[in-house]
Amino acid sequence: MGAKIRLFIAQSLDGKIARNDNSIDWLDKVPNPEESDFGYNDFIKDIGIILMGRKTYEEVLGFGVEWPYPDQECVIISRSDGYEAKTPKTSFHQGIDPNWVQDLRSSGKGDIWVVGGGELIATFLEMEEIDEMIISTIPVILGEGLPLFPDHNKESWFDLIGIENLGNGIFNMEYRRKA
Numbered sequence: 001m002g003a004k005i006r007l008f009i010a011q012s013l014d015g016k017i018a019r020n021d022n023s024i025d026w027l028d029k030v031p032n033p034e035e036s037d038f039g040y041n042d043f044i045k046d047i048g049i050i051l052m053g054r055k056t057y058e059e060v061l062g063f064g065v066e067w068p069y070p071d072q073e074c075v076i077i078s079r080s081d082g083y084e085a086k087t088p089k090t091s092f093h094q095g096i097d098p099n100w101v102q103d104l105r106s107s108g109k110g111d112i113w114v115v116g117g118g119e120l121i122a123t124f125l126e127m128e129e130i131d132e133m134i135i136s137t138i139p140v141i142l143g144e145g146l147p148l149f150p151d152h153n154k155e156s157w158f159d160l161i162g163i164e165n166l167g168n169g170i171f172n173m174e175y176r177r178k179a
Contacts (some may be wrong), residue, residue, distance in 0.1 A: 003105045021148070036167070048110025050073070
């Protein structure tokens, strides 16, 4: 199989990953007096390739911070032609097919992180290509927003392999695709 394809993402209690306008400003309101990374540094050390939807890419660029993934190859999935990368080690790819995914898995670059958004995650779930998930649940109900798992996903089963209480009402739940 090669590299694992992994999901590491935050969601609200009602399963939203962003507001309707793609904003994740609600994550900035999470109390973090210990300045915890909530498991991110342990996760990212094994990641060699990051797959990200174009809207998510633009949202990250809008944070006004230095590009957070300088050590990973980043592939932006976009339906648009001619989009130019604004960050190092970044390329664009149109469409996702099983052969391309297998090429990524066998590239030897490390595990693959599907960052988001929901449509990209749904595509990988429908293809049965997400091997592991770490879902951080934040104690807020947004009401409206973009769901982590849009309604058109097919049934997928995962084993819960760990729950970590990160404090401040935040939990990381780790799942592995059921064999």
